[in-house]
Amino acid sequence: MTKLRVGLLLLCLGAGALVGWAALQWLTSAGRLAPVLDYTALFSMGAVSVIVLVLGIRIKRSTSGAGHIDPIAAARTLVLAQAAAYAGAVIAGWHLPAVLMLWLASGSSPTLTRALVLGAGGVAMVIIGYIVQHLCKIPPEDPEENADGTVTE
Template identity: 45%
Template sequence: MKPINPVRLLLIGLVLTVAGWSATVVTTRYSMATPVLPATALATMGVIVAITLVLGIRVLRWRNSTKRKKALDPILAARTLVLAQACAYAGTVLLGWHVGIFLDQLRIWNLRSDQGITWVAVAIAAGGLVMIVVGLLVERFCKIPPEDTDATPGEGKPGRGVRGEAAGEGEYAYRGD
Protein backbone atom coordinates (compact mmCIF):
# COMPACT_ATOMS: atom_id res chain seq x y z
CA MET A 1 0.00 0.00 0.00
CA LYS A 2 1.37 3.39 -0.94
CA PRO A 3 1.51 6.33 1.45
CA ILE A 4 -0.84 9.24 0.93
CA ASN A 5 0.45 11.84 -1.47
CA PRO A 6 -0.13 15.31 0.07
CA VAL A 7 -0.31 16.87 -3.40
CA ARG A 8 -3.21 14.54 -4.23
CA LEU A 9 -4.98 15.64 -1.04
CA LEU A 10 -4.43 19.27 -2.00
CA LEU A 11 -5.84 18.74 -5.48
CA ILE A 12 -8.88 16.90 -4.14
CA GLY A 13 -9.44 19.71 -1.64
CA LEU A 14 -9.20 22.39 -4.33
CA VAL A 15 -11.59 20.57 -6.67
CA LEU A 16 -14.11 20.14 -3.86
CA THR A 17 -13.74 23.77 -2.80
CA VAL A 18 -14.78 24.81 -6.30
CA ALA A 19 -17.59 22.22 -6.28
CA GLY A 20 -18.87 23.38 -2.87
CA TRP A 21 -18.76 27.01 -3.91
CA SER A 22 -20.56 26.22 -7.19
CA ALA A 23 -23.23 24.18 -5.45
CA THR A 24 -23.86 27.00 -2.98
CA VAL A 25 -24.13 29.56 -5.77
CA VAL A 26 -26.67 27.40 -7.60
CA THR A 27 -28.75 26.62 -4.50
CA THR A 28 -28.78 30.28 -3.47
CA ARG A 29 -29.86 31.34 -6.96
CA TYR A 30 -32.83 28.96 -6.87
CA SER A 31 -33.72 29.69 -3.21
CA MET A 32 -32.83 26.20 -2.05
CA ALA A 33 -31.18 25.18 1.21
CA THR A 34 -27.43 25.56 1.47
CA PRO A 35 -25.73 22.14 0.97
CA VAL A 36 -23.98 22.03 4.34
CA LEU A 37 -23.84 19.07 6.72
CA PRO A 38 -25.72 19.47 9.99
CA ALA A 39 -23.77 20.29 13.14
CA THR A 40 -24.47 16.77 14.43
CA ALA A 41 -21.99 15.50 11.82
CA LEU A 42 -19.25 16.82 14.12
CA ALA A 43 -20.06 14.07 16.60
CA THR A 44 -19.66 11.41 13.93
CA MET A 45 -16.39 12.98 12.80
CA GLY A 46 -15.19 12.99 16.40
CA VAL A 47 -15.98 9.28 16.80
CA ILE A 48 -14.10 8.46 13.60
CA VAL A 49 -11.08 10.49 14.75
CA ALA A 50 -11.14 8.86 18.19
CA ILE A 51 -11.30 5.31 16.79
CA THR A 52 -8.52 6.08 14.32
CA LEU A 53 -6.33 7.50 17.07
CA VAL A 54 -6.95 4.59 19.46
CA LEU A 55 -6.07 2.00 16.81
CA GLY A 56 -3.09 4.06 15.66
CA ILE A 57 -1.72 4.40 19.18
CA ARG A 58 -2.07 0.65 19.60
CA VAL A 59 0.09 0.07 16.51
CA LEU A 60 2.54 2.77 17.65
CA ARG A 61 2.96 1.14 21.06
CA TRP A 62 3.71 -2.20 19.44
CA ARG A 63 6.15 -0.56 17.02
CA ASN A 64 8.03 1.29 19.76
CA SER A 65 8.03 -1.62 22.19
CA THR A 66 11.42 -3.21 22.80
CA LYS A 67 9.96 -6.32 24.42
CA ARG A 68 7.50 -7.66 21.89
CA LYS A 69 5.88 -10.68 23.52
CA LYS A 70 3.62 -11.37 20.56
CA ALA A 71 3.39 -10.27 16.98
CA LEU A 72 0.99 -7.56 15.95
CA ASP A 73 -2.07 -8.90 14.19
CA PRO A 74 -1.38 -8.06 10.53
CA ILE A 75 -5.08 -7.65 9.78
CA LEU A 76 -5.40 -5.09 12.60
CA ALA A 77 -2.38 -3.18 11.31
CA ALA A 78 -3.68 -3.21 7.73
CA ARG A 79 -7.15 -2.09 8.82
CA THR A 80 -5.66 0.68 10.92
CA LEU A 81 -3.67 1.90 7.94
CA VAL A 82 -6.71 1.80 5.65
CA LEU A 83 -8.80 3.61 8.28
CA ALA A 84 -6.11 6.30 8.63
CA GLN A 85 -5.99 6.86 4.89
CA ALA A 86 -9.78 6.90 4.61
CA CYS A 87 -9.92 9.40 7.46
CA ALA A 88 -7.49 11.69 5.65
CA TYR A 89 -9.37 11.47 2.36
CA ALA A 90 -12.78 12.00 4.00
CA GLY A 91 -11.38 14.98 5.90
CA THR A 92 -10.11 16.42 2.62
CA VAL A 93 -13.54 16.06 1.03
CA LEU A 94 -15.29 17.68 4.00
CA LEU A 95 -12.73 20.46 4.31
CA GLY A 96 -12.83 21.32 0.61
CA TRP A 97 -16.62 21.26 0.30
CA HIS A 98 -17.25 23.37 3.38
CA VAL A 99 -14.51 25.89 2.59
CA GLY A 100 -16.28 26.44 -0.73
CA ILE A 101 -19.56 27.01 1.11
CA PHE A 102 -17.85 29.36 3.54
CA LEU A 103 -16.31 31.39 0.71
CA ASP A 104 -19.72 31.87 -0.90
CA GLN A 105 -21.40 32.74 2.40
CA LEU A 106 -18.66 35.25 3.20
CA ARG A 107 -19.71 37.58 0.38
CA ILE A 108 -23.22 37.93 1.83
CA TRP A 109 -22.12 37.90 5.48
CA ASN A 110 -23.49 41.39 6.28
CA LEU A 111 -26.78 40.82 4.47
CA ARG A 112 -27.82 37.78 6.52
CA SER A 113 -29.41 38.05 9.90
CA ASP A 114 -28.62 34.39 10.67
CA GLN A 115 -25.01 33.34 10.15
CA GLY A 116 -25.58 29.88 11.64
CA ILE A 117 -24.95 28.08 8.35
CA THR A 118 -21.66 29.89 7.94
CA TRP A 119 -20.48 28.86 11.41
CA VAL A 120 -21.53 25.26 10.84
CA ALA A 121 -19.54 25.25 7.58
CA VAL A 122 -16.50 26.59 9.45
CA ALA A 123 -16.90 23.97 12.19
CA ILE A 124 -17.22 21.10 9.69
CA ALA A 125 -14.20 22.43 7.75
CA ALA A 126 -12.19 22.53 10.98
CA GLY A 127 -13.31 18.97 11.75
CA GLY A 128 -12.18 17.95 8.27
CA LEU A 129 -8.77 19.47 8.96
CA VAL A 130 -8.54 17.49 12.20
CA MET A 131 -9.44 14.32 10.29
CA ILE A 132 -6.66 15.00 7.77
CA VAL A 133 -4.07 15.58 10.48
CA VAL A 134 -5.09 12.48 12.44
CA GLY A 135 -5.18 10.35 9.28
CA LEU A 136 -1.68 11.41 8.25
CA LEU A 137 -0.37 11.01 11.79
CA VAL A 138 -1.78 7.49 12.22
CA GLU A 139 -0.46 6.56 8.79
CA ARG A 140 3.00 7.49 10.11
CA PHE A 141 2.34 5.38 13.22
CA CYS A 142 1.89 2.37 10.95
CA LYS A 143 5.33 2.70 9.36
CA ILE A 144 8.04 0.37 10.56
CA PRO A 145 11.40 2.09 10.96
CA PRO A 146 14.28 0.60 8.95
CA GLU A 147 16.05 -2.27 10.69
CA ASP A 148 19.47 -1.53 12.15
CA THR A 149 21.57 -4.33 10.68
CA ASP A 150 25.01 -4.51 9.16
CA ALA A 151 23.67 -6.23 6.05
CA THR A 152 23.03 -4.26 2.92
CA PRO A 153 19.41 -3.37 2.16
CA GLY A 154 17.45 -6.19 0.61
CA GLU A 155 20.10 -8.79 1.47
CA GLY A 156 18.74 -11.98 2.93
CA LYS A 157 15.17 -11.12 2.07
CA PRO A 158 14.07 -13.29 -0.84
CA GLY A 159 11.87 -11.54 -3.35
CA ARG A 160 12.77 -8.08 -2.10
CA GLY A 161 14.87 -5.66 -4.03
CA VAL A 162 16.46 -2.46 -2.88
CA ARG A 163 13.24 -0.59 -3.70
CA GLY A 164 11.79 0.15 -0.26
CA GLU A 165 14.80 0.33 2.00
CA ALA A 166 17.18 2.31 -0.21
CA ALA A 167 14.50 4.75 -1.34
CA GLY A 168 13.67 5.50 2.30
CA GLU A 169 10.05 4.51 1.94
CA GLY A 170 10.02 2.05 4.83
CA GLU A 171 7.35 -0.57 5.36
CA TYR A 172 4.04 -0.53 7.07
CA ALA A 173 3.51 -2.43 10.32
CA TYR A 174 1.74 -5.29 8.64
CA ARG A 175 4.73 -5.86 6.32
CA GLY A 176 2.65 -5.98 3.16
CA ASP A 177 3.38 -4.29 -0.15
Protein backbone atom coordinates in the same frame (compact mmCIF):
# COMPACT_ATOMS: atom_id res chain seq x y z
CA MET B 1 2.11 0.93 1.24
CA THR B 2 2.45 4.46 0.01
CA LYS B 3 2.35 7.52 2.23
CA LEU B 4 -0.31 10.19 2.10
CA ARG B 5 0.47 12.49 -0.77
CA VAL B 6 -0.03 16.20 -0.22
CA GLY B 7 -0.82 16.65 -3.89
CA LEU B 8 -3.58 14.05 -3.76
CA LEU B 9 -4.96 15.59 -0.57
CA LEU B 10 -5.04 18.97 -2.31
CA LEU B 11 -6.72 17.35 -5.31
CA CYS B 12 -9.41 15.92 -3.01
CA LEU B 13 -9.79 19.34 -1.38
CA GLY B 14 -10.13 20.94 -4.81
CA ALA B 15 -12.61 18.31 -6.03
CA GLY B 16 -14.71 18.79 -2.91
CA ALA B 17 -14.57 22.57 -3.38
CA LEU B 18 -15.55 22.30 -7.04
CA VAL B 19 -18.52 20.04 -6.35
CA GLY B 20 -19.45 22.15 -3.30
CA TRP B 21 -19.32 25.32 -5.39
CA ALA B 22 -21.54 23.76 -8.09
CA ALA B 23 -24.04 22.59 -5.46
CA LEU B 24 -23.94 26.01 -3.81
CA GLN B 25 -24.65 27.78 -7.11
CA TRP B 26 -27.43 25.40 -8.03
CA LEU B 27 -29.16 25.46 -4.65
CA THR B 28 -28.86 29.20 -4.00
CA SER B 29 -30.14 30.00 -7.50
CA ALA B 30 -33.20 27.87 -6.66
CA GLY B 31 -33.71 29.85 -3.45
CA ARG B 32 -32.48 27.12 -1.13
CA LEU B 33 -30.04 27.28 1.74
CA ALA B 34 -26.29 26.79 1.41
CA PRO B 35 -25.32 23.09 1.35
CA VAL B 36 -23.63 22.95 4.74
CA LEU B 37 -23.66 19.78 6.82
CA ASP B 38 -25.39 19.82 10.18
CA TYR B 39 -23.54 19.73 13.48
CA THR B 40 -24.57 16.09 13.87
CA ALA B 41 -22.03 15.24 11.16
CA LEU B 42 -19.36 16.26 13.68
CA PHE B 43 -20.30 13.24 15.79
CA SER B 44 -19.59 10.88 12.89
CA MET B 45 -16.38 12.70 11.97
CA GLY B 46 -15.31 12.70 15.61
CA ALA B 47 -16.10 9.01 16.04
CA VAL B 48 -14.07 8.09 12.96
CA SER B 49 -11.19 10.29 14.13
CA VAL B 50 -11.18 8.82 17.64
CA ILE B 51 -11.33 5.23 16.35
CA VAL B 52 -8.48 5.88 13.91
CA LEU B 53 -6.40 7.53 16.62
CA VAL B 54 -7.02 4.74 19.16
CA LEU B 55 -6.09 2.08 16.62
CA GLY B 56 -2.97 4.02 15.68
CA ILE B 57 -1.92 4.31 19.32
CA ARG B 58 -2.53 0.59 19.73
CA ILE B 59 -0.25 -0.14 16.77
CA LYS B 60 2.43 2.21 18.12
CA ARG B 61 2.35 0.55 21.56
CA SER B 62 2.71 -2.86 19.97
CA THR B 63 5.67 -1.80 17.87
CA SER B 64 7.32 -0.23 20.93
CA GLY B 65 7.52 -3.61 22.65
CA ALA B 66 4.29 -3.65 24.66
CA GLY B 67 2.91 -6.58 22.67
CA HIS B 68 2.69 -8.22 19.29
CA ILE B 69 0.55 -6.82 16.52
CA ASP B 70 -0.36 -8.50 13.30
CA PRO B 71 1.19 -6.62 10.34
CA ILE B 72 -2.13 -6.98 8.51
CA ALA B 73 -3.86 -5.09 11.35
CA ALA B 74 -1.26 -2.34 11.05
CA ALA B 75 -1.85 -2.15 7.30
CA ARG B 76 -5.61 -1.99 7.78
CA THR B 77 -5.23 0.78 10.33
CA LEU B 78 -2.97 2.64 7.91
CA VAL B 79 -5.56 2.34 5.13
CA LEU B 80 -8.29 3.55 7.50
CA ALA B 81 -6.16 6.54 8.53
CA GLN B 82 -5.47 7.44 4.92
CA ALA B 83 -9.15 7.10 4.00
CA ALA B 84 -10.08 9.37 6.90
CA ALA B 85 -7.54 11.94 5.72
CA TYR B 86 -8.88 11.93 2.17
CA ALA B 87 -12.48 12.12 3.41
CA GLY B 88 -11.53 15.02 5.67
CA ALA B 89 -9.99 16.82 2.70
CA VAL B 90 -13.18 16.38 0.66
CA ILE B 91 -15.34 17.58 3.58
CA ALA B 92 -13.13 20.63 4.13
CA GLY B 93 -13.23 21.35 0.40
CA TRP B 94 -17.01 21.01 0.29
CA HIS B 95 -17.42 23.71 2.94
CA LEU B 96 -14.83 26.10 1.53
CA PRO B 97 -17.10 27.73 -1.11
CA ALA B 98 -19.91 28.09 1.44
CA VAL B 99 -17.54 29.78 3.90
CA LEU B 100 -16.32 32.21 1.26
CA MET B 101 -19.78 32.99 -0.09
CA LEU B 102 -21.42 33.41 3.30
CA TRP B 103 -18.56 35.50 4.66
CA LEU B 104 -18.58 37.84 1.67
CA ALA B 105 -22.38 38.03 1.46
CA SER B 106 -23.51 38.45 5.03
CA GLY B 107 -20.58 38.43 7.42
CA SER B 108 -21.23 36.47 10.57
CA SER B 109 -24.16 34.06 10.53
CA PRO B 110 -25.05 30.71 12.12
CA THR B 111 -24.62 28.94 8.79
CA LEU B 112 -21.17 30.48 8.35
CA THR B 113 -20.19 29.32 11.84
CA ARG B 114 -21.44 25.82 11.06
CA ALA B 115 -19.50 25.74 7.77
CA LEU B 116 -16.34 26.90 9.54
CA VAL B 117 -16.68 24.30 12.29
CA LEU B 118 -17.31 21.45 9.85
CA GLY B 119 -14.49 22.58 7.58
CA ALA B 120 -12.19 22.63 10.61
CA GLY B 121 -13.43 19.13 11.48
CA GLY B 122 -12.39 17.98 8.01
CA VAL B 123 -8.94 19.51 8.50
CA ALA B 124 -8.71 17.74 11.87
CA MET B 125 -9.45 14.43 10.14
CA VAL B 126 -6.62 15.09 7.71
CA ILE B 127 -4.23 15.86 10.57
CA ILE B 128 -5.25 12.76 12.55
CA GLY B 129 -4.91 10.57 9.46
CA TYR B 130 -1.43 11.95 8.84
CA ILE B 131 -0.39 11.38 12.48
CA VAL B 132 -1.76 7.83 12.57
CA GLN B 133 0.04 7.05 9.33
CA HIS B 134 3.30 7.71 11.15
CA LEU B 135 2.19 5.66 14.16
CA CYS B 136 1.60 2.62 11.93
CA LYS B 137 5.22 2.18 10.90
CA ILE B 138 6.31 -1.27 11.93
CA PRO B 139 9.96 -2.29 12.18
CA PRO B 140 11.24 -4.88 9.73
CA GLU B 141 10.93 -8.45 10.96
CA ASP B 142 14.57 -9.23 10.19
CA PRO B 143 16.92 -6.50 11.39
CA GLU B 144 19.82 -8.21 9.59
CA GLU B 145 18.12 -7.65 6.24
CA ASN B 146 19.82 -5.29 3.79
CA ALA B 147 18.48 -1.76 3.71
CA ASP B 148 18.14 -1.73 -0.07
CA GLY B 149 15.88 -4.80 -0.08
CA THR B 150 18.21 -7.06 -2.07
CA VAL B 151 18.60 -10.65 -1.03
CA THR B 152 22.12 -11.98 -0.65
CA GLU B 153 22.98 -15.63 -0.25
